[in-house]
Amino acid sequence: MNMATGRRLLAAARLLGIWLAAFVGVSCGAELSFTLEPSDIIAVQEQPLMLYCQVEGIPPITTQWRRNGVILLEDKNYTTFINGSLLIGRFQRRRSDGSSDEGDYECVAQNSFGLVVSRKAKVQAAKKKKPKQGTEDKCWWILSARCHPEASET
Ligand SMILES: *[C@@H]1O[C@H](CO)[C@@H](O)[C@H](O)[C@H]1NC(C)=O
Ligand SMILES: *[C@@H]1O[C@H](CO)[C@@H](O)[C@H](O)[C@H]1NC(C)=O
Secondary structure, eight states: OOHHHHHHHHHHHHHHHHHHHHHIIIIIOSSOEEEEOOOOEEEOTTSOEEEOOEEESSSOOEEEEEETTEEOOOBTTEEEOTTSOEEESSOOSSOTTSOOSOEEEEEEEEETTEEEEOOOEEEEEOOOOOOOOSSSSOOSOTTSGGGOHHHHHO
16 A cells, blocks of 8 residues: 555545544534523422433433422432423422422433433422402402402492
8 A cells, every 4th residue: 555545545534534534523422411401490388399401412311400400319209301301390498308399400411422401490489479458459269259348349
């Protein structure tokens, strides 16, 4: 093999390498990327709450959730689904152990190529609504008799 052929082969191999790298990178997604990230949410107390997270990449992919930076361990209070979603069985602002389900949640996904962290989703407990006093207030539970000043006076 002469020098020119060698150089040409080397150039061709290099080109193939670049092309392969681009192909693998684009079509298989060695890099993990989010197709669904959790969003800020107001949670209703004592109700189940689902947070969504979906990633694309080469399997196997494992998904974990963090609340305020601390990994949530799966127990009877939390379930992590295979599709990445997190289910809080019964949302509680104050748990008996002093912890709270409120906080910043983020989803952490990992495969053998790397790790990605989603945006932070702020989860807050809904404030209990008190029925408003006064006749000026527009009633959104208009079907309820308690809500109609005229109705309740008769
Ligand atoms: C993930 O799986 C759970 C349980 O099967 C389901 O309730 C939820 O809707 C799924 N999430 C998405 C984004 O499909
Ligand atoms: C679920 O949360 C409660 C606090 O409300 C805690 O006492 C309990 O240990 C948690 N469940 C598990 C399996 O850790």
